[in-house]
Amino acid sequence: MKVTFPHMGNMYICLKAMLNYLGVEVVVPPPTSKKTMVLGVQNSPEFACLPMKVNLGNFIEAYEQGADTILMAGGVGPCRFGYYAQVQKEIIEDLGLNYKMIVLEPPQKHISELLAKIKEVADNQSWLRIIKAIRFGWLKAVVADRLEQSIHYLRPRELEQGHADQVYQKALHWIDRAESPQELADVEKKIGEALKKVAVNRNRDVIRIGLVGEIYVLLEPFVNLEIERNLGKLGVEVERSIYLSQWINDHLFMGLLKMKSSKESKLMALPYVNHTVGGHGQESIGSAVIFSQQGYDGVIQVAPFTCMPEIIAESILPTVSRDKDIPTYTLIVDEHSGDAGVVTRLEAFVDLLRRRKNYKEGTKKCMDFLG
Structure with missing residues (x-):
């Protein structure tokens, strides 16, 4: 086999x-x-x-x-x-x-x-062997997700563009080659040391965008046209509404593992849609609400063409945007999507967010001065 x-x-x-x-x-x-x-x-x-x-x-x-x-x-x-x-x-x-x-x-x-x-x-x-195997695969998912979150932070702040991605590719290779939980723990320490060597400007003013949408398109870089990397180059720190380890816990382990799950986002979506609509449509809405509460500058929904759950979410997101005062943008992808067109649209949205942020900060300083 x-x-x-x-x-x-x-x-x-x-x-x-x-x-x-x-x-x-x-x-x-x-x-x-x-x-x-x-x-x-x-x-x-x-x-x-x-x-x-x-x-x-x-x-x-x-x-x-x-x-x-x-x-x-x-x-x-x-x-x-x-x-x-x-x-x-x-x-x-x-x-x-x-x-x-x-x-x-x-x-x-x-x-x-x-x-x-x-x-x-x-x-x-044996059942014991199977459980150990599942646990080992699960641990790799957790380490890979932590690595991705670190790279999301480093990309818009790195002094040498591309350095974080070089470390990312090496780190994935290390994770892949680890043959035991102990070796994986050693690899995670090694990754931490490698990430520290990425020179960054921690005082750089960056735009923060939350990514929501259908799980496959969110996770597969080729299909989403490297949206996370492209946003990083534009000076954007991104955070996804869902990671692989969370998806495994929600859909295969029935939420038995004690970690972040989709329950919170579903709860936050209730004022807008109070029942499941399939896929991650409900989570997309609730996650947009959460990102607004966490002070993100904007939300991008990524979805495949004709995806019914995300079409429902797309129709509701403008209401969330108005209620929570957070700009949203929907990126629909299919086999005809091209890099250049997507990057141009991302640049326009990021420029809008940056001008909006500067205006709000300028207004606040003026009010503080007058007040």
């Missing part, structure tokens, strides 16, 4: 660690690229979700490298994500690819449902 899975940000590091710990041979798809996109788009229904198309491209490329089993997450509720695996399975069969698909459905009542699926992949290894 040679197992593969779709790319979604740094998820490959966590899944690879878990499966290797269980002695499973892993075929990591090539990094998502234009070729991946073309393969997925050519073989998918025209109005299918963009993430489904890209995932399919990942599977086709992994098959070319010898993969024979797909590990795919499932979903429930009013979102097309729950249908991805079934639709992809039909397409893969039509293409004549000899794949076995194992779907990790969100456990409805007991986490044992999820563990049983993993046991199937792990050739019936």
Whole structure:
């Protein structure tokens, strides 16, 4: 059995660690690229979700490298994500690819449902071994998320542009190569030392933007056209509404782990939408409210074209913007999106936020002087 899975940000590091710990041979798809996109788009229904198309491209490329089993997450509720695996399975069969698909459905009542699926992949290894493997993959997700948050802070403040990203790529490689929890702990210390060497101007006045939206587009840099890196170059510190470790806790571990979850954002969304709308639509609204309370200068919603939950959120965000006095902008991406057009729009939004911030600060100083 040679197992593969779709790319979604740094998820490959966590899944690879878990499966290797269980002695499973892993075929990591090539990094998502234009070729991946073309393969997925050519073989998918025209109005299918963009993430489904890209995932399919990942599977086709992994098959070319010898993969024979797909590990795919499932979903429930009013979102097309729950249908991805079934639709992809039909397409893969039509293409004549000899794949076995194992779907990790969100456990409805007991986490044992999820563990049983993993046991199937792990050739019936002991429950203790499986739990240790899951924990190891989980620890890598946590370390990778902490690294991302540090890079978000450093990018707009670094004195040598690109230095933080160089450290980021090296650090991901270190995390990926760690073969035990103890080695991972040593790697985290090593990362901390490397991050300290990035020269920064901590007094630099930066714009702070909260990113909300659909989880896949938020996490996968190729699909969101490197929005975090591009904003960093524009002097923006970003913070995402959701990270991989949180998503794993919410959707696979049923929120059992004691860490930040989507509960707070759902609670904050209640005045605007008091029921689930699928995907992360409700969380996008609630997270925008939270970012306004935390003093962020603006919010950017990132979503794939035709995503129903995010369309609902997009229609409500202007009301949140007015009520909470925080500018919002929605970036819709599909297979036709281009770097230049997206960067131009980001530059315009950041310029608006910077002028707005300067005006508010200038007005406050004037009032203080007169008062």
